[in-house]
Amino acid sequence: MYALAIHGGAGTLPRHEMSASLEREYRAGLQEALQAGSVILERGGRCLDAVEAAVVALENCPLFNAGRGAVFTREGGHELDAALMDGATLTAGAVCGLKRIANPIRLARRVMETSNFLMLSGTGAEEFAREQGFGFVDPGYFRTEARWNQLQRLLSGDASVSPLTISHVGTVGAVALDQQGHLAAATSTGGMTGKRWGRIGDSPIIGAGTYADDRSCAVSATGHGECFIRLAVAHEIAARIRHGGQSLATAAREVVHTELPAIGGDGGIIAVDRNGALCLEFNSQGMFRGSVHAGAQARIAIYPD
Numbered sequence: 001m002y003a004l005a006i007h008g009g010a011g012t013l014p015r016h017e018m019s020a021s022l023e024r025e026y027r028a029g030l031q032e033a034l035q036a037g038s039v040i041l042e043r044g045g046r047c048l049d050a051v052e053a054a055v056v057a058l059e060n061c062p063l064f065n066a067g068r069g070a071v072f073t074r075e076g077g078h079e080l081d082a083a084l085m086d087g088a089t090l091t092a093g094a095v096c097g098l099k100r101i102a103n104p105i106r107l108a109r110r111v112m113e114t115s116n117f118l119m120l121s122g123t124g125a126e127e128f129a130r131e132q133g134f135g136f137v138d139p140g141y142f143r144t145e146a147r148w149n150q151l152q153r154l155l156s157g158d159a160s161v162s163p164l165t166i167s168h169v170g171t172v173g174a175v176a177l178d179q180q181g182h183l184a185a186a187t188s189t190g191g192m193t194g195k196r197w198g199r200i201g202d203s204p205i206i207g208a209g210t211y212a213d214d215r216s217c218a219v220s221a222t223g224h225g226e227c228f229i230r231l232a233v234a235h236e237i238a239a240r241i242r243h244g245g246q247s248l249a250t251a252a253r254e255v256v257h258t259e260l261p262a263i264g265g266d267g268g269i270i271a272v273d274r275n276g277a278l279c280l281e282f283n284s285q286g287m288f289r290g291s292v293h294a295g296a297q298a299r300i301a302i303y304p305d
């Protein structure tokens, strides 16, 4: 038995802005990531390797807001955040404010496995990357015209543009249960379009945007990060299962459809519990997402089913 779910961000493009060919490209990107993770699980590999591989595939796809294709900061740069957690040991690694690392999730894993720390930021994180032999990319590597145009629209104050809609498209994540019964979660993002002052969202915060515990579930979130931090969303879902006896479906539904909206929190989560039950829940108009179970056909969706 294994299970894998991925997301490419909540708050998708409105349907009228999504052409058939763009939708095909998104679906192909999600399919490739699902495949990258599921081949590892299928042959009995570790859930950590599977979530990392799925997120690397999404970071490399320019359509999503992580790695190449990440959103721009207000100053026209990129600051990338990522985290990953091992549900078997409750160890985790996180990085934030990276400017020149192509695959932040790989660095987060290295932080977890070879440093004495959990979260490294900015220049310090990049210094660690250099010591670990990571390659550096030019800032132009992350640039796409679509993201640049989003920033320009936001800066122009165009009243027809919703900052929430354009800010939240494309954070990526993965959660998995492997055949050994272990759980893992990983999340990677460029954050919000036009962010400033070293803003860090929920994605690299363990318990907010990313969490995994073999005793309950693994969760990766996407949405308005400030709200997800305030509710410690990923841990809240795990705690409701572990301490409150709720099912994953109930815990996720209450957090995503009651608690988050109560504080204006837009977005969603993907999660898998220790029995392999998957949950992909969102309160936004859509969420790029996909899932697969051992022996079942992969599913990919963007808008509500």
Ligand code: ASP
Binding pocket: 009, 010, 167, 168, 169, 170, 171, 189, 190, 191, 192, 200, 201, 202, 203, 209, 221, 222, 223, 224, 225, 226
């Ligand atoms: N949660 C991310 C952040 O606030 C953004 C997103 O998921 O779209 O940085």
